[in-house]
Amino acid sequence: MACRTETLISLLLLLSLSLSLSSLPDDSAEKSALLRFKSSVSDPSGALSGWSDSPDSAACSFSGVTCDPSSGLIVALRVPDAGLAGGLPADLAGLAELRVLNLSSNRFLGSIPPSFSNFSSLETLDLSNNQLNGSVPRLLASFPKLQTLDLSFNRLGGLIPDEIGENCGNLERLDLSANFLVGGIPRTLGNCSKLRSLLLFSNLLDDVIPPELGGLRKMEVLDVSRNSLSGIVPPELGKCEELSVLVLSNPFNPMRHLDDSIYGGIDDCNYFQGGIPESVTRLRKLRVLWAPRATLEGEIPGSWGACESLEMVNLGQNLFTGEIPRALELCKNLRYLNLSSNKLTGWIHEKLPVPCMDVFDVSWNQLSGVIPKFLSDSCSSSPLLADGSSSEYYSFFRRSTLAGTSAPYFDSGGDDLVYHSFGRNNFTGNLPTLPISTDKYGEDSVYALLADGNSITGQLTDVLFGKCNGLKGLVANFSNNLISGVIPAEIGGICKSLLVLDAAGNRISGEIPKSFGALESLVRLDLSSNRLQSETPVSFGNLKGLNYLSLARNNLSGSIPAGLDSLPDLKMLDLSSNSFSGKIPSGLANLKNLSALLLDNNKLCGNIPSGFAQVLSLSAFNVSFNNLSGPLPLNASTIRCDSVIGNPLLQGCHVSSLSVPPADQQADGGNSPIYADSPPDSTPSGTSMSSSGFSSIEIASIASAAAIVSVLLALIAIYIYTRKCAPRFACRPSGRREVTIFTDIGVPITYESVVRATGSFNASNCIGSGGFGATYKAEVSPGVVVAIKRLSVGRFQQGVQQFHAEIKTLGRWRHPNLVTLIGYHVSESEMFLIYNYMPGGNLERFIQERSKRATDWRMLHKIALDVARALAYLHDHCVPRILHRDVKPSNILLDKDFNAFLSDFGLARLLGNSETHATTGVAGTFGYVAPEYAMTCRVSDKADVYSYGVVLLELISDKKALDPSFSSYGNGFNIVAWACMLLRQGRAREFFTEGLWDVGPHDDLVETLHLAVMCTVDSLSIRPTMKQVVQRLKQLQPPTC
Known part of the structure; x- marks a missing residue:
C-alpha cells in the first residue's frame, strides 16, 4: 500500500512539473518576432546590433525591450530616433502582450x-515623426486600454475614422497633427471622457469644431490650428473645466524644420465666424488662448473669471471692436497679450x-x-506654465513672436527680451517713461518699446532714458510722431545700452550730440525727416556695431564724417536731402557689407x-x-x-539714358532690379570736342541743337511709354501725400519712397499693365521689394472717401493664397496700392514656359488648390462677400516656390456701373467670363467658379482659353467645348499637357478634368461652389513621395 502511495505522489509531482513547464512563456516565439523585425528594416546606426x-x-535583454517581471513576456518596445527605415513589419503582432x-x-x-x-493590451x-502614409486605421477601436496615440508628423491622409471615438474610454492623449487628414473632426471624440490632450493642428480638416468636444471635462490641451x-467657436468648450491651452489658429509653422515640398501646401488659417464665447474666457484654469488671424469679430468678452491662471492671450489680426476689457x-x-491689428478703440x-x-x-x-x-x-x-505641454506652447509662441519683432536688430537670445508695442494708433500726450517693471530689469534683459505712428x-528727455543703463539693451521706436525739442546732450552717458533708436x-x-559716439552698443539709428542742423559729429566713427544709419531729410551740413568709413558692419547709409558738402570719402568704398x-x-x-566699382555688396547707390x-x-x-x-x-x-530704358529692358518688360543695370557705354573722358577743329560758337550751337533733339526724343519716349504703361491726366493738382499701411513690413513706406523707388513711375520699372492700371516693381529699402499698382484715376467713379472705405475693407482680409495688400495712397490726382512682390511671375507666364521644366503633377495640383482656397475664402469668409469677377492666369501670381496667390481681388467693386475691366462690356476677360454674366451682367459667385474652371483647364492642358487651334471648329469653340468633346469621345488622355499623363495618376487626372468641366457648365445649380472645389481637390491630393 505504501508503495502505491509513493508512486502516486511521484506521478503527481511529475504532472505538476510538466504543467509548470508548459506554462512558461515561449521566449523563442517573441525573440523570433523581434529578429524578423530587425532583418526587415534598415539600421544604419546599428541601434539593433545587440x-x-x-x-x-534572451529577448528581454535586447536594447529597447522591456518584459513583465512576473510573466516574462515582452510588454514594451521602445526604439525612438534610431534612424530605422523601411515598412512597419506585420511580424510585430506576435508580441501579443505588448503595452x-x-x-x-x-x-x-x-x-x-x-x-x-x-495588440489588445496596447x-x-x-509612431510619430515618420513617413507613414495611407489612412488612420479603423482598427484603433481594437485597443480598449489605449491611453496615448501619437501618429503626428507623418503623411497620413483621408478621414479621421468615427470608430476612433467608439472604444476610447481610457484614451488620454490623441495627437494626429501634421498630416494630410481631410474632412471633419469626428463628433464621436466626445465619448473619450478621459481625454486630456487633443492635437489636430496642421492638417486639411474643414467643417466646424464639433460642440460634442464640450463633453471632454478633463481635456487640458486642444489645438485645431492650421x-x-x-x-463658430462652440460655447460648449466652456464646459471643459480643466482646459489650460486652447489654440484655434496659428500663423507660426511648427513644421518649418521639415521638407516644404511635402508640407508646404498645408493651410495655416482657420476662418471662424463670430467671436470668442464668454464661457471660454471664464474658464478658471485657462492659461493660453491663442487665436490670431482667425477672422473673429465682435467685442472681446468682458468677463475673464478670476483669471489667476491666465498667462498668454493672442487675439491679434482679427476684427475685434470695442475697448480692451477692464477685467484683464x-x-x-x-x-503675453497681443491684441494688435484689430479695430479696438478707447x-x-x-x-x-x-x-x-x-x-x-x-x-x-x-x-x-x-x-x-x-x-x-x-x-x-x-512659475510660468510649469507643466510639460503648456510650457512647450509658451516657449514656442514666445520665441516665434519675438523672432518677427525687433529681434533681428540684436542678439539677445530671445529669452530675456521684453517687447511692448503701442505703435500705429491715435495716442497723444507726452512720451511715456519706460513702462517696464523693476522685476524685469537686469544685465540680461533687453527691452523693446515701440510707439511709432x-x-x-x-521731448526725448533724460526721463525717457533714465532707466536705460539698468538693461542689457534698449530698442526704442518713436518714429512718425510729433516729438520736438532737442536730443539730450548727455544721451551717450545715460543710455550706454541703447541698441536701436528710431x-x-x-x-x-x-x-546731433557728440556723446552719440559713446553708444558703443548702437546697432541702428534713424533720425531722418526731422529738423536737425549743424554738422554730424565725427564720433560716429566709434560706433563699431552700427549697421543702419539714416540722417536723411534734415538740415545737416559740413563734410561727411570720415569716421563712417571705419564701421565694418555698416549696411545702410542714408544722408540724402541735406546740405553736406565736400567730397565723398573714398574709404566708404572699403565697407565690405x-x-x-x-x-x-x-x-x-x-x-x-573709383573704389565703388569693386563694391559687390552695393545694391542701392544714389548720388x-x-x-x-x-x-x-x-x-x-x-x-x-x-x-x-x-x-x-x-x-x-547721355541725356537719353536718363529717360528712356535701354532696349534690353524694353524687351524684358522692366523686370530688372532698380539698381542692377550697368550704365550705357560712354564716350572716353579724354575725347575733346574742340580737337575736331570747331570754333567755340560752332561748339555751342551743336551742343544746343543736340540737347534740344535729345530732350525732344526723351519727351516722345516718355509719352509713348507712359501712355502704354501708366495712363494719367495731364494735370495733377497736389494733394495730401499720405500712405495708409495695413501690414508692417519692417521698413517705413512713404509716398516719396514709392515715387523714388519706381523712378517716378518710370516705364523701365513697369512689370505689367491691365484694366486697372500699371504695376511697378519698387525696392523701397535695400533688399525690400514691393509691387506698386498705380491705378488709372479716371476709371474709378467713387469719391476719395468712398475709395478709402472700400480699400480699408480689402485691407482687413488675410489669406495665405491672397496677395497681401500692404497699404495704399489715394488723392484726387494719384491712387496706388502696395502689394507684396512675387518673384515667380504670374501663372500665364508659367503656362507659356512650362516646356522649360519637367512636368510635375504635384505642383500643378498645388497651384489649383491654392487658387481654389483663395476664392473660397473670398466667397465664404469675407463680409461683405467679395466676388473677384476677373479670374485669369495673369491675375494669379507665384512665389519662388510656386505657391499661388490671387491678385486684383475686390478691385471690381471700385468700378462704376458704366466701367469695364478688360475687353468685355462687363468686368472680366474674353474666354474666362461666364456665359450668363456676359449676357445679363448678373453677378454671382458662380461666375468666378466658371472662370476658375477655365483656368484649371488651361493649367492641365497645352491650350489657351481661346486657342488659335480651335478656329477649325468654328466660331464660339473654346477650351471648354474642346474638353467636353474629348470626354464624350473617350479621348481624355489627349487633353493633358505633354508628359502629364505619363507622370500623374490617370484616375486623378481624369477626375480633375471632370471637376473643371463641372465648373464651366451652363447651369448655375450644377456648378459647384468654390468650397466644394477645395474639398474635391483635397480628396485628389497626389502622393507625396
Missing part, C-alpha cells in the same frame, strides 16, 4: 499593418499689468488717449571714388543732384544713370 539569435541572448510601442522619429514608410489589431502607440475649419487688469499672471487703463508682461502688443488699432504711467506693482513670482508730443518723421531740432549708399540731394563735389564731376567709375555695375542725374559736370551718362 539583438542576437544566440541561444545565450507600449514607440518607434517615433525614424524613417518608417508605408501604412500601419492591419495585424496591429492583435496602452501607448507612438486647418480650414469654419463656423485682474490677470496678474498675464505675461483708452488703455493704468491698472493693466503691462510692466510685468514679456509681450504686450496693441499696435495697429484705433486706441487713443495717453500712454499711461502704469501702476508698476511687483510682478507675480509664480501716433501723435505723441514732448525717431524718424518727427520735429526734433538742434544738433555696405548694401545701400544714398547721398543724393546734397552739395557734394569732386569725383565718385544724384549734387555737384559731382569727373568720370563714372569703370565697370561699376551698381551705378545707373538715374542714380547720378543732376550732376552737370559728371561724365559718362
